[in-house]
Structure formats: structure tokens, C-alpha cells
Amino acid sequence: MIIMEFMLNMKAIRVIVLMMTLHQFALVSTQECPSTHDLLNSLRQVEKMLAVHETSYQQGVRSLRKKISALHNSTMAIFKMASCPKPDPPSNGRRLGRVFGVGHEVHFLCRPGYELIGPRTRVCLETLKWSGQQPMCRELNRTTNSLASFSSAVSSFATSAALSASSSTSSPFLASSPTSSSPSSSIRPSNCTHFLGSTHCTCDVGFTISGRDNNICTDIDECHLFPLAQPGRLCIHQCINTPGSFHCVCPSGYSLARDGRSCTDIDECENHSHNCTADQLCVNTFGGFQCVTVECPKTKNASYVKTSPMRCERNPCMFGDRACNQAPNSISFHFLAVVSNMSAPRVLFRVSAARVLGDTLRFGLGGGHGQGHFSVQRSGRQTGTLLLVTPIKGPATLEAEVEMSELERNTLLGRYLTKVTLFVSPYMF
Known part of the structure; x- marks a missing residue:
């Protein structure tokens, strides 16, 4: 309205200036031959009038700007007064939402590996207070005793939250269903806010609103929506649904990763949590460990001595002892840990000769179990490769023997055996 009044005043001023200008020229036109002096005087008078009106116009613009600024400041003061105090984010979590006015919502999330206890959504009420209680983030525990104490904490918090909600909402569901405050219940009352004659009901994250009057919140079973066998699964091993959320569990021998969904193998050999003896070798596997004993073979044709923890060397043969010369010159032992149903073909191990004395070097697959799963290929002049050709479903223990033979004019110079277990x-992880 102030702007319209100002524009009308400016229009009236322009009309007056135009009429006065025409009047001056009309007076001059009544004379037969106006002089140059008279015309210059008329133009000077018009110039003075325009300067006066320009000054008046600028003063009006400044006044209008001051009024608009005052109106903006008063409006912002009203909005600032009608807002709730800024809520703090929970420890190990964060808050979503930057508007804290009446009727607005803020949401809370926890870091991976933490469970939110309390409401995930809070609404600024007409009393300039937030609905519900301040939530907190509790670290997920993996043992049964920790899980029991965690459930106890949820129970006490949910009971106090339900009592607080019953004093601030008019939902009849609280009075009719005393089990709604139980932490294991999948049904709880909705959060209703009355603002400007209307009612707005919401549910915490992880719940869906239902009921005739939108007064019921039903838990969403995330584990059922995203099964383990389908893409986009929530947990790599086991998913446990909780009211409003879920958490993942790993099998024995694994720990829950930082993302709260994957499982990380525990290296029992490195952290010395195994039970292997001093003369045994600890081999870490996915989800456990194996205690192995490396022993040199005992044969009647040849004798062996252990030259390193993973290698046996044949003693020198008697001159002309053909059976002894046919025995492997050395036997090496190697242990590999793999996951179940690993894709194939896949390179498992490479055997190389440090130096070649003869003119021919051959690689082949020797005895052992699981020959249908393995194959040996030549990958270089002095290198052979052990391949996995078919997947293996665990748990299982298989052994493959890679034999490297050195010949000179088809005469055997030496055999070298590598046993891979x-x-x-x-599990597939």
C-alpha cells in the first residue's frame, strides 16, 4: 500500500510539471515573436522545477526503503520468536534439518555400528518445545549378554518416552494398549501435532503410519524387505530386525566391520588366540584357524631332512640307486585359505625354477585329493601355474601336488614336488 501511494504522488507531480511547462509556452506563443531571452528564462524555470522534483523523488525513495527495512525486521523478529531452541545432535550421530519453527521436524541418525535409542523425528510444538525426548546413539554389542543389556536400556527409555508422549498427545491408542511401550513391540502410537486447527501425525524412521485416524505406527521389517539372497541385502551374513531399525550379526571367527553390515575375519594366528602347540604351524582361515604339522615323508627308497619349516630335502642317493634317484629331490609345503564357491578359473599358486641345468622343464599335476578341481598350466619358460577350474563349496580341505621335472635329453635329472593345501x-566372505 505504501508503494502504491508513492507511485500516485509521483504521477501527480509529473502532470503538474507538464501543465506548468505548457502554460509557459502558451504565454510565450501569444506574443508574435518571442525573443531568445524569454525562451532561455522559461527553460531555466523548467530546469529548476525538475531539480526540485528530483530531490523530492530521491527523498521519497529513501523513506520507502526505510519503511520496507523496518517491516522486514519486524517480520523476522516474529519468526524468530516462534521457533524452538536448536536441538543438539546425539553423540556418535547427526541431526538433519535446519528450520526450527513451529510445526517443523528434525531427524536424527547414528553412525554405522551404533543403534539409535529414542525418537528419530522430533516436531517443534506450539509451546516452543520439541516433542519426545533427546535421542542417543548406543554402540551395537555382539555378545548375548551385551545384547540383553542393550535391550534393557531400550526398554527403560521407551517406557519413559511413552509416558511423555501420553501427556502431549490425544491418541486413544496409549490408553487401550499397555503393551505399546514394550521395546520388542512392533506397534507404537504416532506423534501427533496440533497446529492452526489441523492435526499432523508422523512416525519415527523405521515405522509406517496406519490406523483409522493415523494414530498407529507399525515397525518396518527391513530384514524381510531385503533378503540375504537378493541384491541390495542389508547384511552380508545375518540380519536381526529391531523396532524401527535392524542390526547385523557375524558368525564365529568374524567381527562386524565399521560399516555395520560386513564381516571381517579375525586373525587368530596374529592375535595369538589359537591353541596350536610349539611344533605346529598356525594357519589363519576365513572364520577360524588350522594347526598343521609339517613332516618329511618316510620312504624305503629315500630319506629326507627338514631344511626349513616348510621344506624337506632328499639325502644323497647311493651310486646306481635308481629308485632313490626317482624320488623327489625336494618337497615344499604351502597352505592357502579361500572362501566358499570362489569363482573359477582362478590362479592359486605359481611354481618357478631358480635355475635350469637340463634342456627341458616339465610341469604336471601329481597325486592328492580334489584333482577334478585343479589344473596345471605352463605360464613361462621356467614357471608353472596351479589353477582352480571348478568352484569348491566349503567347508572342505583339499590338496594338490604340482610336480616340476628337469630333464637332459629325456633323462631325468631331478624332480621337485610342491604340496598345496x-x-x-x-562362508562366501
């Missing part, structure tokens, strides 16, 4: 995990 595979420990296949029962």
Missing part, C-alpha cells in the same frame, strides 16, 4: 571356508 586349501582350507575352504563355509
Whole structure:
């Protein structure tokens, strides 16, 4: 309205200036031949009038700007007064939402590996207070006793939250269903806010609103919506649904990763949590460990001595002892840990000769179990490769023998045996 009044005043001023200008020229036109002096005087008078009106116009603009600024400041003061105090984010979590006015909502999330206790959504009420209680983030525990104490904490918090909600909402569901405050219940009352004659009901994150009057919140079973066998699964091993959320569990021998969904293998050999003896070798596997004993073979044709923890060397043969010369010159032992149903073909191990004395070097697959799963290929002049050709479903233990033979004019100079043992995990991770 102030702007319209100002524009009308400016229009009236322009009309007056135009009429006065025409009047001056009309007076001059009544004379037969106006002089140059008279015309210059008329123009000077018009110039003075325009300067006066320009000054008046600028003063009006400044006044209008001051009024608009005052109106804006008063409006912002009203909005600032009608807002709730800024809510703090929970420890190990964060708050979503930057508007804290009446009727607005803020949401709370926890970091991976933490469970939110309390409401995930709070609404600024007409009393300039937030609905519900301040939530908190509790670290997920993996043991049964920790899980029990965690459920107890949820129970006490949910009971106090329900009592607080019953004093601030008019939902009849609280009076009719005393089990709604139980932490294990999948049904709870909705959060209703009355603002400007209308009612707005919401549910915490992880619940869906239902009921005739939108007064019921039903838990969403995330584990059922995203099964383990389908893409986009929530947990790599096991998903446990909780009221409003879920958490993942790993099998024995694994720990829950920082993302709260994956499982990380525990290296029992490195952290010395195994029970292997001093003369045994600890081999870490996916989800466990194996205690192995490396022993040199005992044969009647040749004798061996252990030259390193993973290698046996043949003693020198008697001159002309053909059976002894046919025995392997050395036997090496290697242990590999793999997951179940690993994709194939896949390179498992490479055997190389440090130096070649003869003119021919051959690689082949020797005895052992699981020959249908393995194959040996030549990958270089002095290198052979052990391949996995078919997947192996765990748990399983398989052994493959890679034999390298050195010949000179088809005469055997030496045999070198590498025994590779595979420990296949029962899990695919």
C-alpha cells in the first residue's frame, strides 16, 4: 500500500510539471515573436522545477526503503520468536534439518555400528518445545549378554518416552494398549501435532503410519524387505530386525566391520588366540584357524631332512640307486585359505625354477585329493601355474601336488614336488 501511494504522488507531480511547462509556452506563443531571452528564462524555470522534483523523488525513495527495512525486521523478529531452541545432535550421530519453527521436524541418525535409542523425528510444538525426548546413539554389542543389556536400556527409555508422549498427545491408542511401550513391540502410537486447527501425525524412521485416524505406527521389517539372497541385502551374513531399525550379526571367527553390515575375519594366528602347540604351524582361515604339522615323508627308497619349516630335502642317493634317484629331490609345503564357491578359473599358486641345468622343464599335476578341481598350466619358460577350474563349496580341505621335472635329453635329472593345501571356508566372505 505504501508503494502504491508513492507511485500516485509521483504521477501527480509529473502532470503538474507538464501543465506548468505548457502554460509557459502558451504565454510565450501569444506574443508574435518571442525573443531568445524569454525562451532561455522559461527553460531555466523548467530546469529548476525538475531539480526540485528530483530531490523530492530521491527523498521519497529513501523513506520507502526505510519503511520496507523496518517491516522486514519486524517480520523476522516474529519468526524468530516462534521457533524452538536448536536441538543438539546425539553423540556418535547427526541431526538433519535446519528450520526450527513451529510445526517443523528434525531427524536424527547414528553412525554405522551404533543403534539409535529414542525418537528419530522430533516436531517443534506450539509451546516452543520439541516433542519426545533427546535421542542417543548406543554402540551395537555382539555378545548375548551385551545384547540383553542393550535391550534393557531400550526398554527403560521407551517406557519413559511413552509416558511423555501420553501427556502431549490425544491418541486413544496409549490408553487401550499397555503393551505399546514394550521395546520388542512392533506397534507404537504416532506423534501427533496440533497446529492452526489441523492435526499432523508422523512416525519415527523405521515405522509406517496406519490406523483409522493415523494414530498407529507399525515397525518396518527391513530384514524381510531385503533378503540375504537378493541384491541390495542389508547384511552380508545375518540380519536381526529391531523396532524401527535392524542390526547385523557375524558368525564365529568374524567381527562386524565399521560399516555395520560386513564381516571381517579375525586373525587368530596374529592375535595369538589359537591353541596350536610349539611344533605346529598356525594357519589363519576365513572364520577360524588350522594347526598343521609339517613332516618329511618316510620312504624305503629315500630319506629326507627338514631344511626349513616348510621344506624337506632328499639325502644323497647311493651310486646306481635308481629308485632313490626317482624320488623327489625336494618337497615344499604351502597352505592357502579361500572362501566358499570362489569363482573359477582362478590362479592359486605359481611354481618357478631358480635355475635350469637340463634342456627341458616339465610341469604336471601329481597325486592328492580334489584333482577334478585343479589344473596345471605352463605360464613361462621356467614357471608353472596351479589353477582352480571348478568352484569348491566349503567347508572342505583339499590338496594338490604340482610336480616340476628337469630333464637332459629325456633323462631325468631331478624332480621337485610342491604340496598345496586349501582350507575352504563355509562362508562366501
